[in-house]
Amino acid sequence: xxxxxxxxxxxxxxxxxxxxxxxxxxxxxxxxxxxxxxxxxxxxxxxxxxxxxxxxxxxxxxxxxxxxxxxxxxxxxxxxxxxxxxxxxxxxxxxxxxxxxxxxxxxxxxxxxxxxxxxxxxxxxxxxxxxxxxxxxxxxxxxxxxxxxxxxxxxxxxxxxxx
Amino acid sequence: xxxxxxxxxxxxxxxxxxxxxxxxxxxxxxxxxxxxxxxxxxxxxxxxxxxxxxxxxxxxxxxxxxxxxxxxxxxxxxxxxxxxxxxxxxxxxxxxxxxxxxxxxxxxxxxxxxxxxxxxxxxxxxxxxxxxxxxxxxxxxxxxxxxxxxxxxxxxxxxxxxxxxxx
Numbered sequence: 336x337x338x339x340x341x342x343x344x345x346x347x348x349x350x351x352x353x354x355x356x357x358x359x360x361x362x363x364x365x366x367x368x369x370x371x372x373x374x375x376x377x378x379x380x381x382x383x384x385x386x387x388x389x390x391x392x393x394x395x396x397x398x399x400x401x402x403x404x405x406x407x408x409x410x411x412x413x414x415x416x417x418x419x420x421x422x423x424x425x426x427x428x429x430x431x432x433x434x435x436x437x438x439x440x441x442x443x444x445x446x447x448x449x450x451x452x453x454x455x456x457x458x459x460x461x462x463x464x465x466x467x468x469x470x471x472x473x474x475x476x477x478x479x480x481x482x483x484x485x486x487x488x489x490x491x492x493x494x495x496x497x498x
Numbered sequence: 499x500x501x502x503x504x505x506x507x508x509x510x511x512x513x514x515x516x517x518x519x520x521x522x523x524x525x526x527x528x529x530x531x532x533x534x535x536x537x538x539x540x541x542x543x544x545x546x547x548x549x550x551x552x553x554x555x556x557x558x559x560x561x562x563x564x565x566x567x568x569x570x571x572x573x574x575x576x577x578x579x580x581x582x583x584x585x586x587x588x589x590x591x592x593x594x595x596x597x598x599x600x601x602x603x604x605x606x607x608x609x610x611x612x613x614x615x616x617x618x619x620x621x622x623x624x625x626x627x628x629x630x631x632x633x634x635x636x637x638x639x640x641x642x643x644x645x646x647x648x649x650x651x652x653x654x655x656x657x658x659x660x661x662x663x664x665x
Binding site for chain 2 (some may be wrong): 497
């Protein structure tokens with residue numbers, strides 16, 4: 336064995352150790368590698384057409400939010416909502432801030448108003464939610480005579496985050 | 499050199515793994531939100547009767563309705579850029595037995611954006627208001643009867659129908 340081979344052997348061992356450690360970090364849920372689960376049902380809700388005088392606020396069917404947070408220790412978690420756009424039907428739009436929601440149980444859930452620019456908090460807490468837990472969200476559309484006729488739609492992204 | 503490349507690769511994997519472990523965990527779900535807005539029209543009048551009192555044609559050539567200005571609320575949902583129209587059509591002339599006063603002697607003035615003055619007609623609906631697009635519009639309509647010594651005495655009546663259209 337020459338003298339130049341000795342450092343290379345150490346490199347091999349170092350590389351082997353590093354790769355093993357890296358694989359361990361990737362495959363084993365360590366501290367800071369939270370396990371999150373989020374399910375939203377139904378995947379579609381609709382606001383029916385209504386007379387603004389008799390129905391100033393149109394209710395949509397309730398949405399069930401199922402979530403679970405593990406390996407979070409004492410960290411915070413949050414479920415937020417962000418609309419992809421205003422309600423749109425061709426060139427006609429209904430501003431998304433006309434859609435509000437109420438939610439239960441409170442806490443961790445809270446009421447709010449949809450936005451297409453800033454994610455809005457739907458629920459938040461600290462630590463783990465070991466068992467799958469359910470919340471209910473009911474959306475409302477503020478009705479108006481100014482809305483143009485059409486079939487409007489948009490999508491809302493629910494995001495569960497544990498930093 | 500080969501071992502150096504392997505070392506660099508190994509360190510990169512370690513760094514990536516460390517970043518993954520320290521970053522926020524996130525999961526998402528999507529909901530499609532839809533809303534249907536159907537064509538609707540709704541009309542409200544503050545008074546359903548208009549009365550013209552007896553008056554001297556010389557001193558009152560035009561008789562104002564005793565009810566004063568009628569408030570009209572016209573609400574409609576229509577397609578983008580489509581027209582909403584409010585019209586009125588008399589069923590007949592003013593009649594008292596066999597006596598008649600031509601309905602064209604009844605005119606009106608208005609206030610409010612989109613409202614239009616006009617003359618009553620029993621054959622062709624006359625425009626009272628027109629607008630573009632959905633909305634809640636409000637204005638007033640004041641009726642007047644052109645007075646005349648030629649009118650026979652009597653209690654005359656006629657009916658007129660308002661139609662609000664939001665296509």
